[in-house]
Amino acid sequence: MNAVQSPAAPAGAHLQQIDVRCMECGARFTGDQVITRCPVCGGLLDVVIPTGRALSREAFTRDQTEPLRHSGVWRYRPLLPDLPLESIVSRREGNTPLYTDDRLTAHSGIAHGALAFKHEGHNPTASFKDRGMTVGVSHAKAAGARVLACASTGNTSASLASYAASAGLPSLVFIPDGKISGGKLAQTIAYGATVVQIAGDFDRALALLRELTGTYQIYLVNSVNPFRLEGQKTIIFEMLEQRDWRVPDVFVIPGGNLGNTAAFGKALTELLAVGLIDRVPRLVVVQAAGAAPFAGYFDSGFTSFGPVVAETVATAIKIGNPASTARARRSIEQTNGIVTTVSDAEIMDAKAAIDRVGIGCEPASAASLAGLRRLIQDGVLPAGLDAVCLLTGHVLKDTEAIIDYHLGTGAADRTGVNRPLRVAAEIPALERALADALHG
DSSP states (O other), X not given: OOOOOOOOOOSOHHHHTSEEEETTTOOEEETTSOOSSOTTTOOOEEEEOOOSSOOOGGGXXXXXXXXXXXXXXXXXXXXXXXXXXXXXXXXXXXXXXXEOOHHHHHHHTOOSSEEEEEEGGGSTTSXXXXXXXXXXXXXXXXXXXXXXXXXXXXXXXXXXXXXXXXXXXXXXXXXXXXXXXXXXXXXXXXXXXXXEEESSOHHHHHHHHHHHHHHSOOEEOSTTSHHHHHHHTHHHHHHHHHTTTOOOSEEEEEOSSOHHHHHHHHXXXXXXXXXXXXXXXXXXXXXXXXXXXXXXXXXXXXXXXXXXXXXXXXXGGOOSSOTXXXXXXXXXXXXXXXXXXXXXXXXXXXXXXXXXXXXXXXXXXXXXXXXXXXHHHTTSSOTTOEXXXXXXXXXXXXXXXXXXXXXXXXXXXXXXXXXXXXXXXXHHHHHHHHHHHHHO
């Protein structure tokens, strides 16, 4: 069974019980109102999860009904929006591995500590976006939405197209003009989305789409959508459960549109409130140096924010005006977090290290390892850490970047390069080449 499909449920009393609030002015709304910004002040919205009573660790294993039983998102339903069961659209997302490898621990600079990697590339469409999409699309279905839409640099569009197809709903995707991963675009097209290329960057595409949703009945599933972020919280829940609820010192994550940063701070606050953890890890957000408006904001003491023209090989975080900035700031402040930057060269070298141990990831994912390595080298973080890095997408999400790193201009000067051998079609030449390659 690949997907849970059921008839669309109209908005009703069930959704009216869900509390949605503006984080800026505190205005309150109900879940049957399909809005992604506060109508009063324009602020970002939060779904309020009741946390007035303690939860036991067994709270996430009691419900054995479909589709909750097999989903690494919906089995955490006690801390998710209470959507009608018949509206849930699931592809058994989540349930992603937590990898360890001593070679990567050494690469990070951690000594006498521990490092693990939460790999979200093992989701159905090969990125973390599926966790948010199952909740966003399920809410859209419950609310009677007719068209689902997103602006995307690739992963969101692939996930939306898949989940919308599972729900039997049409999807509309705005992509930026310029570089977008062929693998991600191919997924989006294959799943049947209507794709529109905008003569501008991601930020312009999202701005145009938000204007459209104010005029037409289009359900927006970008990270401004508070329901989508509820699904992304479960990365934290599952990671901690896999660690027997032992909290790491730091959780290091790539930073693009900052939806995960926003979601993780909320997740940790809720876990603390229900007594499942007694402290929070420091969130460490790593941005590509060419797309680092949030890092600049952090460096200013959160006094001066300005959008940038984004440019980085890590296309999944190539965003110059993050939509979840206010929520992300709250998460950093709640966790005594850090925001830093790394160069594209550092990202690709870290990616090569992750790939070479057999784990693999897309370029944006590797920003987490590159950032951790940089912060340890600079003495900002101690070398005796217990750390977890988030890998956001699968190695096949951006094969163009792999080929360019290993075969493109300047490859000979890079660490971890693996160039194919070219030899004459004869045994002596083959023996010489293999002797050199395998034995040095």
